[in-house]
Amino acid sequence: MPTKHSTDYLISRKSFTANGKSYHPPGCPVAVICLDGSSDEYINAALAHEKMPNLSGMLQKGGFRGVVRAALPSFTNVNNASIVTGVPPSVHGISGNFFLDPDSGNEVMMNSGSFLRVETILAEAARAGRRVGVVTAKEKLRDILSHGLTGIAFSAEKADQATKITHGIDHVEHLVGAPAPPIYSAEASLFVLAAGVALMHHGLADLLYLSLTDYMQHKHAPGSDQAIEFYSQIDIEIGRLLDGGALVAATADHGMNAKQRMDRTPNVIYLETLLTETFGGGCDVILPITDPYVVHHGSLGSFAVVHLAEHMSAETVGQWILELDGITEVYHRRQAAEKLELPTDRIGDLVVLSVRDVAIGRTPEHHDLTAVAKGLRSHGGRYEEMVPLLLSEPLKPRYAQYADTDPRNFDVFDFALNGTTRI
Amino acid sequence: MPTKHSTDYLISRKSFTANGKSYHPPGCPVAVICLDGSSDEYINAALAHEKMPNLSGMLQKGGFRGVVRAALPSFTNVNNASIVTGVPPSVHGISGNFFLDPDSGNEVMMNSGSFLRVETILAEAARAGRRVGVVTAKEKLRDILSHGLTGIAFSAEKADQATKITHGIDHVEHLVGAPAPPIYSAEASLFVLAAGVALMHHGLADLLYLSLTDYMQHKHAPGSDQAIEFYSQIDIEIGRLLDGGALVAATADHGMNAKQRMDRTPNVIYLETLLTETFGGGCDVILPITDPYVVHHGSLGSFAVVHLAEHMSAETVGQWILELDGITEVYHRRQAAEKLELPTDRIGDLVVLSVRDVAIGRTPEHHDLTAVAKGLRSHGGRYEEMVPLLLSEPLKPRYAQYADTDPRNFDVFDFALNGTTRI
DSSP states (O other): OOOOOSSSSSOOOOEETTTTTEOOOSSSOEEEEEEETTTTHHHHHHHHTOOOOOHHHHHHTTTTEEEEOOSSSSHHHHHHHHHHHTTTTHHOOOOOOEEETTTOOEEEOOOOOOOOOOOOOOHHHHHTTTOOEEEESSSSHHHHHTTOOOOOEETTGGGOOOHHHHHOOOHHHHHHOOOOSSSSHHHHHHHHHHHHHHHHHHHHHHHHHOOOOOHHHHHHHHHSSHHHHHHHHHHHHHHHHTTOOEEEEEESSSSOOOBBBSSSSOOOOHHHHHHHHOSSOOOOEEEETTSSSSHTTTOOOEEEEEEEEOOHHHHHHHHHHHSSSSEEEEEEEHHHHHHTTTTTGGSSSSEEOOOTTTTEEEEEGGGOOOTTTTTTTEEEEOOOOEEEEEEOOOOOOOHHHHTTSSOBBBHHHHHHSSBSSSO | OOSOOOOOOOOOOOOEEETTEEEOOSSEEEEEEETTTTHHHHHHHHHHHTHHHHHHHHHHHTOEEEEOHHHHSSHHHHHHHHHHHHOOOHHHOOSSSSSOOOOOEEEOOOOOOGGSSSOHHHHEEEEHHOEEEEEEEGGHHHHTTTOOSSEEEETTTGGGHHHHHHHOOHHHHHHHHHHHOOSSSSSSHHHHHHHHHHHHHSSSEEEEEOOOHHHHHHHHOOOOOOOHHHHHHHHHHHHHHHHHTOOOEEEESSOEOOBBBBOBBBBBEEEEHHHHHHHOOOOOOOOOOOSSSSHHTTTBBBBEEEEEOTTOOHHHHHHHHHTTTTTEEEEHHHHHHHHHTTTTGGGEEEEEOOOTOOEESSSSSOOOGGGGGGEEEEEESGGGEEEEEHHHHHHHHHHHHHHOOOOOOGHHHHHHHHEEEEE
């Protein structure tokens, strides 16, 4: 492995603006990592076992570790969209992985860039002359993350299908020195980081967005050997980025909590079943965690939206849902849009959140629990809202002050490009 | 310092029951510590700077570190009462530091054991033959913690006033080798821990509850030199407890967040003022954080109860409050009792929680902001609900499973006495 980044070209320090915010990037490679599903406990456990020496060293040399607030619902697409745009879902429009499209009346995946209502920081950075490289574990995110981007963007999942014309790069497996990994693996994430290192070393990218997948966190608790080993491997790649001269920033899209009973069976409220039994049929409970990767979570998380049937009163049904054990918050559409920063037209009549150890399901028939029968770890609610923010460099005083208010995970590009003492 | 606990008597392993739960204590000294106001970030920062070698060693040898949910409101008296009883406020009756007593109509401190509606684990342990030692930083807690207890109980604040008859011990300053510290100091907490070490070493107590004060956390952010030094000093005392052969368990009563603007001035919603302007006079906003230690927080936290005037509709006022920026949750009395596990008769008509960086005040006249003018760090709401759980010994499998559901900070005695492999 080479240990310095390619210096055969000057990295652009040209300022640019995205969604009303100015960015003044430093003249070094910058790697922003989304550690999908990383609640602080995962990092704590790995650090306690001294398995993250590079992170540890980075913090001892004055780097920053804090806790920031993600966007709700605490899902992958929502928060990745927030991170790359710097704005909440009410502005960028991505309200879940999945939604009921009011125009068509169909339930559809929300993984196309066409659902994005604003530009991305990455696209604007590329326009200002940065060589932007986006690598995501899951193909489902690629279209959103690369929206409007002139640069490199590919997924680990489909790394073998990247071509120069469509992805800004080809022969990715050769570049990384590894085959495209299976999506249900630790390697799906580690490949992303290794690809970032390779892009930087070859001078192909100097502004990286590396978005991992939370398969390991869905399957393994923070103190488990598997989780600790996974973070140890992540740390090795962070070390390579640092050795290559990069400024490294990391946050998460959401945390992760066990949603299971003492016997590790899933702890689920089947909301559509309950509503149909109580108020009659015709309502739809949409679970915006739904995505093609069902082994992770069986489409069970701590956030649901309810589209009521015409005869149902939002007030009555909302109050009834709030009475359920395990439900923490219920909002009417307009309230949800305001309180949770959501796009009014892409949520339901009611928005429902559940407690730390409870997931919301639709009906038992809607969920294949085979993959989560022995343990359900998931996210989506308020208890997966707080996530780490890590920076390899000391903060400027103004950003240290900002960090001591209510910083967000989608400020990570602001912190990385504007907020450190690195120039 | 002697390095072994006094073994000139056999420590009782007799089982006992408190509030429906059985306890089977190990035959070693047990120290349960309430690290007042310790959000995880404080521990992270001190560990990152390698200033907690004893905690670090304890975790590397198989001890447990996890995150548990405190009782709401995330205040000191509420959670100390929960910790020593093992039950939520709906059962033990302590709903704040301060409340409007419905019997007298007066606003009073809730710091007398007479407000407790159940027995404590400590009192029952003493009845079963344990030598119980309770040390609290703040005198305000002593009466609740020592309720029904035959044993030792004193505060650092009034250590010089302890007598054998009233406190189960005298000459405390001589025993600890330090004078009673000022309450607004790091020493107020460190004295508590040093007293615990001394009680154990002299064979005066083999079941310790050591409850610190959060003065330092109110005044200093997690990454500050002062906070890191404070946790380094705490770690030294933890080391002494471990060296003395104790099983050490620690949790917190609540977390801590900055409630300030970028210029570090307090970020406050004066709720009684707003309600009076909008709905007319006659309502009372009670701030249950209120206690005699105003330098900490100026009675500003993220939780308030509202006693409405007769002409006011709970529905209308509640909806209006929820619309306010910075307010996250509003509950009617019965809902609050159910959802937040509160005693119905000791809250208001409405219960209001605010977001991470916002505090709720009564009227500007009610608060002396002198002590918090340059920074307000406080607690009380949902964002200070998650706290650490630390144990010096490995968990039994059943408790490891329980830890992977939704464990509470008030399970700490259950974990310490029943949940580890130590016998």
